[in-house]
Amino acid sequence: MSISDISTSIGNIHLSNPLILASGILDENGHTMKRILSEGAAAVVTKSIGMEERNGYKPPIVATDDPIFINAVGLPNPGINDVGEEIKIARESGKPIIGSIFGKDENEFIHLAVKMQEYGVSAVELNLSCPHVKGFGSEIGGDPTLVKKIVKGVKGSISIPAWAKLSPNVTNLLDIAIAASDSDALVLINTVRGMKIDIYSGRPVLSNKVGGLSGSSIKPVGIRCVYEVKSNLDIPVIGVGGIESALDAVEYIMAGATAVQIGTALWKYGRAVFSKVSMELVEFMSSEGYEKIEEFRGIALK
Template sequence: MGECMLKTNICGIEFKNPVFLASGIMGETGSALKRIAKGGAGAVTTKSIGLNPNPGHKNPTIVEVYGGFLNAMGLPNPGVDEYLEEIEKVRDELNRMDVRIIGSIYGKDEEEFAEVAKKMERYVDIIELNISCPHAKGYGATIGQNPDLSYDVCKAVKKAVKIPVFAKLTPNVTDIIEIAQAVVDAGVDGLVAINTVRGMAIDIRAKKPILANKFGGLSGKAIKSIGIKVVWDLYENFDVPIIGVGGIMSGEDAIEYMMAGASAVQIGSGVYYRGYDIFKKVCDEIISFLKEENLTLEEIVGMAHE
């Protein structure tokens, strides 16, 4: 009975619950996606996949810091053709588990984004455009910090595929509404916010930055309040579904994002702190809250704005 309380529909797609895996290192393989699905996720998001294989940055690429993690992976991936074989291995099983697949993609320009999206379309339910990675030169935030480039990428992908397209936004901008307006004008079906916040850690004994890339993206508890404010602002300005991401560790965190305006949430760093079944734990905590407050999932989305 409780699980039925969490069913939701986003862009015509039914989800058994609104608690998803965020794009990241836990979506590198089909077996990893399956493990997350077994942990109770309503959807799994793939690692960001490009047209060609990419080794990423040299180690060290991730370090735990106060309040979360700093990472500069550099978008490592085997390329879309090889990665689709990973999805193929588990797609039927994920479908039996009623778990949807979100395909995160990146490219150097609109043509490359569109080509990857077309290859990915048959294997996933939603395309998520990574125009927000803060540590891959020439990719990600290089596009997502520029409204014109963001528009061109989103327009090209929307033209290339028929399934819903969401744009993942970077918080590392002066005016995120300007960027969001550009991608909404280009026709995206929804927004994902936020990607990681630019940061750095220095080893005072070695007297140099810890990450090989020098700087990276901060994720985890430290960025939750930033994410909630961005979701709030997006909900105030746009009439498209929003997926909230950043520092979600509990049902209470997820509810905060939803009351700010998110229709669903994504969890990444939280898996490290609460295990692979964090998705089930968060779902159970949301259900308990809804019962205690005599509310429905639909009612809490944007409730803090009333």
């Protein structure tokens, strides 16, 4: 039997494997993104970039108690005008760079998307779901009218694909997914709002108090969200939330995901997680007799 082919495509973006570095993890410094791509990620999503420079929150920005992982980094970013250099360094890898952006309204998102396109990214990812910064993210991503306007506005202003990253912290995810369905792909899911209190100091650990729960704790939520959206909409979905092994990735793909993003797993496995999961995926596919990812994509939906 021939060796299993783990490549995939999201629209016109070809990926050598289905594993993308999720936004927010090791994607601030161009040299880091370049190294991660050389060590096995098929593409990287940058940290979310806004109009102005932001320092983010003071540490502690993470609260961990394996397998619990909660973060509130607070959207630190150099601002759109100063991120071009990092993207240029990352692009030396020759692999796709996805520019994540956040704004407070349609006009900001359009401005950011146009700039990202100028910097040469392969697609933009609209962060409509950061769970821990007031005025951005979830507060926008929970309003279907605003989501629709932002997606439409961005799509009308750039020629590269636009992906919409949605939050699970909403009453009806499907309403938001429908509102965002003019985009080229949906990225599901961002972190789940959560909190950690240290019982010896009697204080919330994160400086922002509330953060986003990620990692294996949220995988069942992510699977459900992908499944629910793919059961109702014909749009490519990128699955994210708790992927640490190929078995996790396969679950997302069987729920209908075209590709997956990995973030929190770098905490346990380091940058090597990408080559680890790729190898496991080849093993799984050979042992199950799959030659291509398409053969099992979405089979749980039938």
